[in-house]
Every structure is written in structure tokens, then in C-alpha cells.
Amino acid sequence: MARFIIRRLLWLIPTVIFVTFIVYCAVRIGWDPVASYLRANPRASDAKVQQYIEVNGLYEGFGGYVRGYFEWLWAFVQGPDHWPRSIKGSGEVYPTLRYSFFNTMRLAGTAAIIGIGVGLFFGVVAGKRPGGAVDGIVNTTAFFVGSVPPFVSAIILQLVFAVQLGWFSASGVYPAGHQGFDPWLMAKHMVLPVFVVAIQTIAGYTRYMRASLLDVSSADYLRTARAKGISERQVMRGHTFRNALIPIATVVAIDIGALIGGLIITENIFNYPGMGVFFIDAANDGDFPRLMPFLVIITVSVLIFNLLADLSYAYLDPRIRLD
Amino acid sequence: MTSLQPVHESSSFETFDELYEISEQEGLDVKTLTPSKLAWRRYWRHKGAAISTVIFIALLIMVIFAPVFARYGVNEAVFPISEGPNQFLSPRSIAWFGTDDIGRDIYSRLLYGIRTSIFIGVSAGLIAVTIGSIVGSIAGLRGGKLDDILMRVTDIFLAFPFLVLIIVVREFIGGLTFLEPVMGDKSSIRFIIFLFAIFGWMAVARLVRGQVLSLKEREFIEAARAVGASNSRIIASHLLPNSIGPILVALSLTIIAAIVGESTLAFFGFGPQPGTNSTSLGNLVLLSRSGATQGNWWLVVFPCGALVLLAICINFIGDGLRDAFDPKMDSGR
Amino acid sequence: MPSAVGVVAAEPVLTLRDFRVGFTTPNGLVQAVRGVDVDLARGEVLGVVGESGSGKSVTFLGMLGLLPKSAQITGSALIGATEMVGASTKVMRSIRGRRIAMIFQDPLSALNPVHRVGDQIVEMIQSHNEISSKAAAERAIELLGTVGIPQPRERSRQYPHEFSGGMRQRVMIAMAISNDPDVLIADEPTTALDVTVQAQILEVIDKIRNDMGTAVVMITHDLGVIARIADRVQVMYAGRAIEKTNVHSLFAAPTHPYTEGLLRSIPLLGQERLLPIPGSPPNMLRPPSGCAFRPRCLYAIEECAGDLPELHPSGDALSACIRSEELNLGVLV
Numbered sequence: 001m002a003r004f005i006i007r008r009l010l011w012l013i014p015t016v017i018f019v020t021f022i023v024y025c026a027v028r029i030g031w032d033p034v035a036s037y038l039r040a041n042p043r044a045s046d047a048k049v050q051q052y053i054e055v056n057g058l059y060e061g062f063g064g065y066v067r068g069y070f071e072w073l074w075a076f077v078q079g080p081d082h083w084p085r086s087i088k089g090s091g092e093v094y095p096t097l098r099y100s101f102f103n104t105m106r107l108a109g110t111a112a113i114i115g116i117g118v119g120l121f122f123g124v125v126a127g128k129r130p131g132g133a134v135d136g137i138v139n140t141t142a143f144f145v146g147s148v149p150p151f152v153s154a155i156i157l158q159l160v161f162a163v164q165l166g167w168f169s170a171s172g173v174y175p176a177g178h179q180g181f182d183p184w185l186m187a188k189h190m191v192l193p194v195f196v197v198a199i200q201t202i203a204g205y206t207r208y209m210r211a212s213l214l215d216v217s218s219a220d221y222l223r224t225a226r227a228k229g230i231s232e233r234q235v236m237r238g239h240t241f242r243n244a245l246i247p248i249a250t251v252v253a254i255d256i257g258a259l260i261g262g263l264i265i266t267e268n269i270f271n272y273p274g275m276g277v278f279f280i281d282a283a284n285d286g287d288f289p290r291l292m293p294f295l296v297i298i299t300v301s302v303l304i305f306n307l308l309a310d311l312s313y314a315y316l317d318p319r320i321r322l323d
Numbered sequence: 324m325t326s327l328q329p330v331h332e333s334s335s336f337e338t339f340d341e342l343y344e345i346s347e348q349e350g351l352d353v354k355t356l357t358p359s360k361l362a363w364r365r366y367w368r369h370k371g372a373a374i375s376t377v378i379f380i381a382l383l384i385m386v387i388f389a390p391v392f393a394r395y396g397v398n399e400a401v402f403p404i405s406e407g408p409n410q411f412l413s414p415r416s417i418a419w420f421g422t423d424d425i426g427r428d429i430y431s432r433l434l435y436g437i438r439t440s441i442f443i444g445v446s447a448g449l450i451a452v453t454i455g456s457i458v459g460s461i462a463g464l465r466g467g468k469l470d471d472i473l474m475r476v477t478d479i480f481l482a483f484p485f486l487v488l489i490i491v492v493r494e495f496i497g498g499l500t501f502l503e504p505v506m507g508d509k510s511s512i513r514f515i516i517f518l519f520a521i522f523g524w525m526a527v528a529r530l531v532r533g534q535v536l537s538l539k540e541r542e543f544i545e546a547a548r549a550v551g552a553s554n555s556r557i558i559a560s561h562l563l564p565n566s567i568g569p570i571l572v573a574l575s576l577t578i579i580a581a582i583v584g585e586s587t588l589a590f591f592g593f594g595p596q597p598g599t600n601s602t603s604l605g606n607l608v609l610l611s612r613s614g615a616t617q618g619n620w621w622l623v624v625f626p627c628g629a630l631v632l633l634a635i636c637i638n639f640i641g642d643g644l645r646d647a648f649d650p651k652m653d654s655g656r
Numbered sequence: 657m658p659s660a661v662g663v664v665a666a667e668p669v670l671t672l673r674d675f676r677v678g679f680t681t682p683n684g685l686v687q688a689v690r691g692v693d694v695d696l697a698r699g700e701v702l703g704v705v706g707e708s709g710s711g712k713s714v715t716f717l718g719m720l721g722l723l724p725k726s727a728q729i730t731g732s733a734l735i736g737a738t739e740m741v742g743a744s745t746k747v748m749r750s751i752r753g754r755r756i757a758m759i760f761q762d763p764l765s766a767l768n769p770v771h772r773v774g775d776q777i778v779e780m781i782q783s784h785n786e787i788s789s790k791a792a793a794e795r796a797i798e799l800l801g802t803v804g805i806p807q808p809r810e811r812s813r814q815y816p817h818e819f820s821g822g823m824r825q826r827v828m829i830a831m832a833i834s835n836d837p838d839v840l841i842a843d844e845p846t847t848a849l850d851v852t853v854q855a856q857i858l859e860v861i862d863k864i865r866n867d868m869g870t871a872v873v874m875i876t877h878d879l880g881v882i883a884r885i886a887d888r889v890q891v892m893y894a895g896r897a898i899e900k901t902n903v904h905s906l907f908a909a910p911t912h913p914y915t916e917g918l919l920r921s922i923p924l925l926g927q928e929r930l931l932p933i934p935g936s937p938p939n940m941l942r943p944p945s946g947c948a949f950r951p952r953c954l955y956a957i958e959e960c961a962g963d964l965p966e967l968h969p970s971g972d973a974l975s976a977c978i979r980s981e982e983l984n985l986g987v988l989v
Contacts (some may be wrong), residue, residue: 224768226722229753230753230779231749234783243769
């Protein structure tokens with residue numbers, strides 16, 4: 001197991017370099033950073049533009065891309081002080097990114113815990129007696145909820161609870177002009193965004209868990225377990241649930257992308273200053289110094305969670321051979 | 324004790340035939356339905372799928388003949404601004420679903436918008452399913468390096484947050500000027516169709532590959548191989564017909580992804596500009612953002628409702644297809 | 657009903673009377689078992705023979721309450737003095753794995769792939785004994801040795817997929833005998849195994865019967881297995897016992913045309929062609945009137961369609977064929 005993990009971790013390094021290089025090329029070609037810089041700073045002098053090119057390593061040609069990528073990467077790994085500054089007002093990128101990152105993690109963590117927990121619970125409730133009344137209600141509800149795009153549920157919740165009823169705040173982390181830390185206000189602002197992402201997650205996991213339980217429920221080893229004379233609860237805990245969780249664990253790790261995706265949408269609708277708002281702003285501005293760190297963080301997380309999915313699978317299912 | 328001699332070999336055949344007939348009369352269920360007929364029957368027994376199919380076909384007729392069913396033109400105001408303020412009117416007899424920021428009828432625009440969105444969804448879905456089926460079956464059949472690379476690449480692609488990936492890819496492809504003759508302008512309908520096809524084929528390829536892997540080991544494929552059938556022949560005459568269920572399900576999922584994706588992109592300002600004589604669901608949904616904060620509920624309810632209705636209908640149709648072609652995967656509805 | 661065969665043992669461990677199992681389905685009630693009597697004494701091996709769907713497995717699964725909820729069970733099933741039909745879950749559980757243990761056809765799917773084999777045996781031991789996990793693990797290792805698994809200590813820490821088919825079935829047997837049960841129900845334990853391994857497994861079962869005095873119910877469709885291990889045989893057809901006899905008379909003088917058919921379908925050396933039983937088993941939603949085998953029977957006469965034939969003495973056996981006395985059945989004519 002340890003050797004397997006080490007080998008996979010070593011493989012991660014070239015993969016990250018390769019994928020981030022592709023991302024780098026995509027950003028260079030897709031946004032044309034120099035043109036974006038000129039759009040943001042129309043009166044910039046030639047010397048300023050030249051300086052922007054130098055600092056960010058925006059050289060032309062394939063060789064230039066490779067050189068520029070490694071220069072950028074070197075600056076990136078040296079730490080935030082070496083990161084190029086944003087094209088908008090030359091602000092430092094790191095503080096905003098950090099602030100957005102933690103805002104998002106708070107949202108994502110809460111939504112993931114609620115979503116996965118409640119989803120698995122409903123999945124078990126439905127999957128325990130497939131075809132029953134409870135199963136029908138839970139499964140159909142999950143089906144309908146899962147069909148609603150997250151931005152639609154976000155907008156409708158905003159319209160109903162924030163605008164019409166005024167129960168929760170429609171936007172931000174704190175009301176405008178608020179200073180300092182206030183968990184109660186913060187929680188109040190998180191309710192709607194968390195809810196939007198959580199219901200999407202709940203719907204997904206209800207269906208995964210139910211399907212997985214149904215898959216397991218016809219297995220012969222359950223009959224063996226019952227023939228042992230152990231209680232139905234023990235059968236559920238030691239066999240049905242244990243085996244049904246194997247595919248779920250993998251889904252949890254892979255689904256992190258979907259979770260972040262849902263957050264980006266939700267954050268933008270609720271003006272919640274997280275990674276999603278950060279990204280959409282940077283994308284609209286074509287702000288190369290802000291886009292790159294964001295995309296690299298996303299890429300690395302995706303790759304790490306992919307690895308975690310593989311590892312959890314290998315760990316939970318002894319039939320998977322580790323090589 | 325009379326002894327009845329057991330049947331002798333010479334006479335056994337006729338006796339056997341008679342016996343089969345008798346046993347059939349004696350309550351053996353003799354199924355004469357073909358698999359496709361059975362699938363058809365199972366499909367219509369799925370209530371959600373049946374209702375959704377009817378709604379979807381009705382909607383399809385309405386939007387195909389949009390000029391007949393619409394009450395106003397795409398860009399026509401319900402009445403000229405000179406006769407009074409026509410913007411943000413709540414639902415009333417002259418505008419069933421209310422009017423937008425420049426006084427146009429939401430109901431009529433919805434018909435045209437759904438038309439564009441279904442067109443985008445179905446076109447992107449068909450392209451994606453075609454590419455995905457071909458790549459998936461080749462990868463599944465050949466295996467080896469090609470298969471490894473395909474799975475690795477699609478793994479990573481599908482794990483990325485959809486919105487981030489699609490915005491990056493959109494800008495990237497839009498930046499490749501040599502592709503413009505094929506893809507069209509970044510904000511054209513053609514571009515958006517290709518964009519979603521590029522995303523959709525991967526999920527389809529994975530699905531078809533899985534199906535091919537499980538079919539590959541079955542006897543009839545081995546038999547085809549044994550008589551010297553080529554790979555392409557095996558794919559065309561054995562693998563694809565037997566994968567029709569999963570492929571149709573994948574098609575329904577790709578169509579939803581494209582329709583919802585178009586709206587989502589438009590919502591964030593990265594959507595297509597359908598030109599002066601048309602609109603898309605995305606363009607209409609875009610209005611719901613300001614609609615929500617300003618309390619103009621009809622700008623939220625009708626466009627979003629239409630989108631959700633479409634998504635649910637196609638989802639149900641896909642679900643029905645899944646049940647129809649694979650009765651084991653009981654969905655419990 | 658008194659047993660007409662052999663010595664009636666002093667200590668009955670398992671007694672079924674008029675045992676019936678029905679399944680409610682959307683199409684109606686499927687009568688899987690229609691009034692079966694079984695008598696089993698300590699240390700005895702009872703062979704239960706029949707085609708798939710004859711109710712042979714369902715009888716014993718139903719007795720232990722291991723069938724789905726749609727099963728309706730009536731009649732009487734005594735384990736020693738405990739009535740199982742209508743018994744509480746608690747009573748059922750105290751019998752299952754303690755006084756009656758089961759092994760199944762496919763040991764790979766019957767063992768949980770994610771637990772070590774030792775742990776699966778420990779679970780069985782601990783469910784009926786107040787015993788420390790450590791002691792139970794030691795006992796499991798001892799049991800694995802008893803059933804002939806080499807290096808039991810190391811093997812107990814392995815997973816089912818690391819065992820060969822025969823070794824897995826030994827694990828199942830080790831688990832089954834871990835609480836020294838009165839009855840071992842073996843449901844086609846050798847069907848999924850190679851012929852040489854089959855013989856070894858039968859040997860293990862035979863050894864357990866001899867050493868521990870465990871009564872065995874050997875459910876099989878393989879008459880070779882019956883010849884090898886059984887004392888008495890009960891032939892099942894369409895949810896009923898149609899012949900009860902000892903293993904010698906079964907082969908020498910079958911008293912039911914169905915038994916004769918089974919014997920005829922065994923391939924013999926030098927035989928030019930097999931004589932399979934024509935037709936297929938009846939639909940248990942609507943079983944034929946009278947003798948259920950009538951539609952496939954070469955000797956059927958009008959009277960066979962009358963009342964449901966009861967078992968009656970016929971030579972050394974009990975037969976449910978109304979013509980058992982007049983027919984001269986046998987393999988070699």
C-alpha cells in the first residue's frame with residue numbers, strides 16, 4: 001500500500017506539470033493576456049506593456065510558451081511575494097485569492113457535510129425497502145430536485161427567501177460596511193448558498209446510495225450472513241452498508257469537481273466573495289496573473305482528489321490489486 | 324402388470340413434438356414478443372417517461388411552429404413605447420407571461436428561445452453521441468494504450484468543475500483563429516453546439532466503452548470473430564445495435580447538459596448571441612437575475628420554469644429508456 | 657406419514673409437514689412448494705433431487721426464513737422441538753447458524769469479498785456464543801484446519817478472492833460447522849466446481865457427518881452426487897416430493913416416470929445418444945391439474961389428470977405415480 005501511494009504521488013508531479021502547462025497554453029491562447037492588459041489599462045505606455053510581458057513571461061512561439069510557463073511556475077512556487085500583480089490596479093493576487101479560498105472552503109465544507117450526510121441517509125431510507133412508498137417519494141423527489149439546474153434553484157431561493165420574505169441575506173458574507181468577525185451574521189449569509197449546493201448534493205447522493213444498495217441487496221453473501229443467524233442490523237452494518245459504500249467513496253472524491261462547479265454558480269448569484277466570484281471576475285477581465293493561480297489550484301485539487309478516489313477504492317475493496 | 328415400453332429412438336421425434344405441444348397448452352408461457360417490442364412496452368409503462376414524452380412532443384410542435392403559436396415577433400414589443408411604458412409589465416391578457424426590460428412578450432420569446440435551445444441540445448447531443456460511440460467502441464474493443472490514454476484523459480476532464488472547464492475551453496477554442504471557419508464566432512450558435520459536443524462525447528465514450536467491454540466477452544462476438552469479421556464490422560453489426568439502450572440514455576443526458584449548459588453560460592455572460600431574429604433560453608434566463616433582485620417574479624418563474632420543465636422531461640425520457648432497455652436497473656418509479 | 661424406507665431413526669432433527677411456499681407476484685401466486693414432508697434423523701444424509709425450479713432449494717430457504725418478504729409459508733417445520741413456521745425473528749435467528757447451517761452453490765459470491773475469511777467465520781461464532789474475538793479467531797483457524805485448508809493461520813487472514821473454488825467451499829463448510837449444527841443444508845455445493853474438486857468437497861462433508869454426527873440435506877440435480885453420499889433420496893418435481901426412497905432402490909428400481917427420466921438423462925459410457933426428458937417444467941402460476949409431470953410423461957393416461965396424487969408405498973419406496981405398480985420402470989430395458 002505504501003509503495004503504491006508513493007508511486008502514485010511521484011506520478012502526480014509530471015501529471016500536474018503536464019496538465020498545468022496545457023492550462024497555461026489555453027489561457028495564453030484563450031485570453032490573449034497582452035490584449036487584455038491593454039483593454040484594462042488603455043493608456044499604458046509601451047514600457048509598461050513591455051514590463052508586463054517580462055514579468056509574466058508572455059513570450060511568443062512554442063519555445064516562448066515553454067519558457068514562459070516555467071518562469072511563471074518558478075515564480076509561483078517561490079511564494080506569493082513573487083507572483084505577478086493583477087492587471088487591474090496592480091493589486092496583489094494572493095490576499096484576495098486566500099480570502100476567496102477560505103470563504104469557499106467554508107461554504108463547500110458545510111455544503112458537502114450536510115449534502116453527503118443527508119443524501120446517504122435518504123439513500124439508505126429509500127434503498128432499504130425498494131419499491132415501497134418511502135422509496136417512491138424519496139427517489140422521485142431526488143429525481144426532480146436533481147433535474148433543477150443549480151442556478152435556477154439559487155435564483156428562486158433568492159427571490160422567495162431573500163427578496164420577498166427577507167428572511168436571509170441575498171448577498172455577501174456580511175452586510176455592507178460590516179467590520180470584524182461575527183459568526184451569527186456569517187451563518188445567516190451562508191444559509192441560502194449552502195442550501196443551494198447542499199440540495200443538489202443531497203439529490204445526487206440519495207440516488208447513488210440507493211442504486212448502490214440495490215446493487216448489493218441481491219448479493220449472495222447477504223443470504224450467507226442472514227443464514228448465520230446475525231441480526232438484520234448487523235447484516236446491514238457489516239455487509240450491506242459496508243459493501244455499498246465502496247463505490248460511494250470513489251464518487252465522493254471525484255464529485256468534488258461538481259461541488260466546486262455548483263459553488264461557482266451559487267457564489268456569483270449570491271455575490272458571495274469566494275473562488276467562483278474570483279474566477280468569473282478574472283475571466284471577464286482576462287486577468288492572466290489572477291487566472292493562472294486559480295486554475296492551477298483547481299487542477300491540483302482535481303488531480304489529488306482523483307488519486308484519493310483510486311486510493312480509497314483500493315483501500316476499501318481488497319479485490320483491487322495495487323499495481 | 325402391463326408394461327408400457329419406453330419410446331424407442333425411431334419414433335421419439337414425433338412423440339417429442341407432440342409432447343411439446345401438449346406442454347405448451349398446459350400453461351407454459353410462450354413469449355412471442357421481440358426484445359424491441361418488449362422495450363417499447365416497458366417504456367410506455369414508465370409513467371414519468373410516458374407523460375414526459377407527450378409533453379415534450381407537444382412542446383416540440385409548439386416551438387417548431389413558433390410563428391403560429393407565438394403572439395408577437397421575437398423582438399416585437401407588445402405595444403409601441405409611444406403608447407406608454409411597456410417594460411416590466413406583469414402577466415396580463417396582452418402578455419400572458421409579462422414583458423421584459425424593453426416591452427417584449429415573454430411567452431412569445433420563450434417559444435423562440437426553447438426552439439433554439441432544443442436545436443442546440445439535439446445537435447450537440449447527436450454529434451457527441453456519434454463521436455463518443457465510435458471512439459468508445461474502438462477503445463473498448465482494442466483495449467491497450469489507446470484505451471488507457473482515453474480513460475485517463477476523460478477521467479481528468481470529467482473531474483474538473485464544469486463551468487470552469489467550459490469557460491477555459493471556450494476561450495481557448497475561440498482563440499484558435501484557424502478553427503474559426505469550422506467553429507464559427509465565439510458567440511455563435513454553431514460554436515456553442517460544437518463546444519458542448521466536445522464535452523459530451525467523453526461521457527458517451529466512457530459509457531459505450533463499458534458496454535463494449537461487457538459485450539466483448541460474450542459468445543456472439545466471439546462467434547463473429549471466429550468467422551473472420553473485421554473490427555469495424557463487429558462494431559457496426561454487433562456492438563452498436565446491442566448498445567442502443569445506453570447510447571440513447573447518453574443522448575438524453577447530453578441534450579440536457581447542452582441545454583442547461585447554454586443557459587448557465589449565458590447566465591454568466593459567456594453565452595451565444597442568437598442573432599436579431601432569434602433568442603435562446605439562456606438569453607431569457609439572463610433576465611431572471613435582475614428579475615429576482617427587483618422582485619419581477621415573472622422574469623424568474625417562466626424562463627426558469629421552462630428550463631426545468633425541459634430538463635425534467637428529457638431526464639424522464641432517459642430514465643424510461645434505461646428501464647426499457649435494461650429491466651434490471653429498476654428505478655422504482 | 658411413516659417412512660417406508662430404512663430404519664426410522666430415534667432422534668429426528670428436522671421434520672417438515674405439509675410445507676408450502678407461495679410467492680405473490682403481479683401475475684398471481686406462484687406455488688413454489690406445494691405440500692412437502694421431510695424427515696431427517698441425526699447423522700443421516702438426505703439427498704433432494706430435482707430440476708431447477710422444482711422447489712428443492714426454496715423449501716429449505718423458506719424453512720429458515722431466508723426468502724424475500726413476498727414468500728408466504730404455511731405448514732409445519734420442526735427443528736428438534738422448535739416450530740419455524742410463524743416463529744419470531746429471534747427464534748429464527750437462534751436456529752440459523754446454530755442448529756441449522758447452510759452452504760451454497762457459488763462460494764465466491766456467497767462469501768463477502770471485503771472481509772477476511774477468518775473474520776467471516778468469527779462473525780458466525782460470535783453471533784451464537786459469548787466468546788472473545790481472539791478465542792473466536794483461534795477457533796476459526798482450527799475449523800479451517802478441520803476442513804483441510806493448509807496453513808490455516810495464514811489463510812484465515814486472506815480474502816475470498818485469494819482462494820480457489822474448492823478452498824472457498826471448504827471455507828463455507830468451516831463456517832457452517834463452527835457452531836456444531838444439527839443439520840447442514842448443502843445447496844448444490846459442488847455444481848460450480850471441477851469434478852476432482854467436487855469429490856474432495858463431498859469427502860469433507862462425509863467426514864463431518866461421520867465425526868460430528870451432523871445430518872446433511874444435500875440439494876442437487878446431480879445424481880452422481882446422490883450416489884456418492886446420500887442415504888435416502890427425495891425427488892422433487894413442481895414443488896412436490898414425487899418419490900422418496902433409499903439410494904439403492906433409486907438407481908435399481910425407480911418408481912416414478914420422472915425419476916426414470918432423470919436416470920436416463922445421465923450420460924453412460926458407450927451410449928450413443930442421451931434421452932432427455934422432453935418439454936420443460938410447468939409454469940407454477942398455473943400448475944397442471946393432477947400429476948404435474950403428466951404433460952411430459954410418456955406413460956400418462958387420462959386418470960393422471962384427476963386428483964393430485966399422494967405418495968404411496970411402492971416396493972421399497974414411496975411414489976406419487978398412480979401407475980407405479982403397473983409400470984416397469986428402469987434405465988435398462
